[in-house]
Amino acid sequence: MELLFTGGRVLTMDALDRIASGVAVRDGRIVAVGDSEEARRAVGPDATHVPLQGRALVPGFCDPHNHFSMTTFEPRSVDCRVPPLAGKAAVLDAIAAAADGSPEGQWIWGLGFSTGVYEPVAGDPDALLRWELDEAAPRNPVCVMDSSYHACYANSAALTLVGIDRTTPDPPGGEIRRDDRGEPNGLLWERAMDVVHHASMRSYVDTFGPDVVADLVQQNAQRHLSHGITSVGDALVMPESAEIYRLTDERGKLPIVIHQMRGGPGFFAAPEDAAGGAFIEDDVSDRLRGGIVKIFMDPVWPSPAMTVCHADGSTEDVGAPYYGQEEVDHLVLDAASHGLQVAIHCIGNRAVEQGLNAFERALRETPRDDPRYRIEHFSLATSEQIERARSLGVIISHQPPFLNAIGEYFETRITQAGLDSRPIPYREMLDAGLTVASGSDFPCAPVEPLLGLYSLVSRRAGDGQLVAEEQAISPLEALRTYTLNSAAAMFREHEVGSIEVGKRADLVVLSHDPSLVNADFIRQLVVQQTYVDGDLLYAV
Ligand SMILES: [Zn+2]
Structure with missing residues (x-):
């Protein structure tokens, strides 16, 4: 299988920041980088030809800090972002609608709600309070994640399931917010959210089962490919995250490389087992890697x-x-x-x-x-x-x-x-x-x-x-931080991160060369194609 790119602005990100016009690929590896003729000579007449016509070819983006496992269940969660929702009442309506369509007792996840820009609000007046969530979802445990991912909002059923009540002390590094009477109001800060977050994730994995979960992971990977991302570091892998990656990898449905950054048993929990070498076997396949511990x-x-x-x-x-x-x-x-x-x-x-x-x-x-x-x-x-x-x-x-x-x-x-x-x-x-x-x-x-x-x-x-x-x-400096430097942060600069002979053909076609357009125009650039190991996995 051969690929030939010609007539482009190939931003190689090599040591000299060389800009080429042609690239040749064979069996998933880059075999020539140079002008269009040099590239053409490196492949046979049957190579798939991609005329770039002045568009840019850049290395696949590596995202070393991304909470991929958290967004995998997004299609099965309630979108609680404001906007597009009008406000808190609309969020509660959306949760009520989801609860109406769910079997009794099934966890409901909401994503993306925010009380403000990372500033705590005195008295929590804008939070989704426990009693409001009870009214919206009386028969289901609810966990709405704050957009910061450092807090969540839980209803009474969720609090009861994980054993949080007025006698529960705040965990070290977390706070169970309470009303004037000392009752938990459902807002859980930092480590206080670990138990609810963990229980709901566990339930999501079990409720949907491995086949559906693998499809959700694949779908999420596809979304990342649409943005030109070909490698992801999951910046907090709990046991459930590792489970969903493994079952997806076993089914051959992981199109991108995932680096599992191991945490503890809860989102903010101390990664004692991970630091002690308990997950050395995380480096399971070409697509699923490990070897890194994350500490908050x-x-x-x-x-x-x-x-x-x-x-x-x-x-x-x-x-x-x-x-x-x-x-x-x-x-x-x-x-x-x-x-x-x-x-x-x-x-x-x-x-x-x-x-x-x-x-x-x-x-x-x-x-x-x-x-x-x-x-x-x-x-x-x-x-x-x-x-x-x-x-x-x-x-x-x-x-x-x-x-x-x-x-x-x-x-x-x-x-x-x-x-x-x-x-x-x-x-x-x-x-x-x-x-x-x-x-x-x-x-x-x-x-x-x-x-x-x-x-x-x-x-x-x-x-x-x-x-x-x-x-x-500069645009090239910025691009380097997203490609070669990010690959190095994941110990992968020998494989990806630049367009050089011998490297994997993880490549992205951009509508324009970011180094040739006005800074404000970079916002308008479009990812037109994404290749992983020379396979075209996304195209507009
Ligand atoms: Zn993070």
Whole structure:
């Protein structure tokens, strides 16, 4: 099976940022990159010819931080996003309609509701309260995930099933929100949501059964292919996530590569077993990979773990990290001693500090050739921390679609906290010499790499406002963070991430070359074709 691309703008992402016009592929591998004639000479007359006619050919996008398993059940869940729904009443109506059509006792999942931009609301007036959900769904347990994925809203049936009542203490690192009388009001923050989230996911997997679940995973992969994404790192794999990937892989229905970033038994739970090497067998096939542990260092609610600087020069710690330094050090050391990669979610500058401390200690006490420790988000890191991450060789895994979705949140937080930092500082990070990988954090932010690319180059938030314009990077720099750097964050740069001879033919045809159009026009670019191992798996 041979493929021939000619007459294009081939953005190779090789070490020289070479731009070619032709590419030849045989048996899923790239065999020639050069001008159209060179490519043509490398294949026979029967090769499938794709005339690019000036369109761009780029490496398949790698999304190293994506919650793929969480969005797999989206077609069987209630869309609770506002908009498109008009408001809370419309969300409750949608849940009532789903409950009417469901057998008694079956879990109902809602996705995407939000009380605001990651800011806790005093008294929870805008939350979906337990009693409101009871009215909408009196016969079914309900779990509505907040769009941040750091909180959920549960009804009485759900709370009863998992044993949460007024006597239940808040778990460490979580809060069961309560009304004036001390009754849980259904809003569960951070680790308090683990039990409800886990029970509902377990039930979804069991209720639909392996064949339907495999089809849902395949359908979700197809959606990612439509955005040009050919490799995904699932940034929190619980036992149920691993189960759905395995059963899909066994049925040969996994068209993209999934990297399983192992967490604990609940979404925010400590990954003690994973760090102890319990899931070494996660590296099960060509499509389904493992070898990486994910640790959550800090919450979103009520605040990321920050050290804020007041105007008088004093400092104050706000927001509690999930772990003390010693605890996280031991998780990282354990994972390191088992040869595992570690990725730590750190939003606040205090969380970043603890993450860097843990990596520094692991580098010292369990030295390895190429550990590729990662910090996820790194959202409110300071300039000093950028330099420190560079000196430790830590990879930064960030999600540029956040700039579009909530760019102003970072600016506000940084200003309020008096930090020496810039929102989503790509220019500063690249100039400092950091390896920065870009992904989505979908569904917490939009999945489209092209939206991220646009954000990084234009620095425009969703409302059109410029956010730290001086942090803009070039289209090719931005593309590199989504391809070669993201592949490196997943230990796959020898296989994918650039268009070079010998690599897998994971390729994307874009309607335009992003390096030749106006920054604002990048938003209009279209993914026209996506290939994995030389197979055309998506076309407009
Ligand atoms: Zn995430």
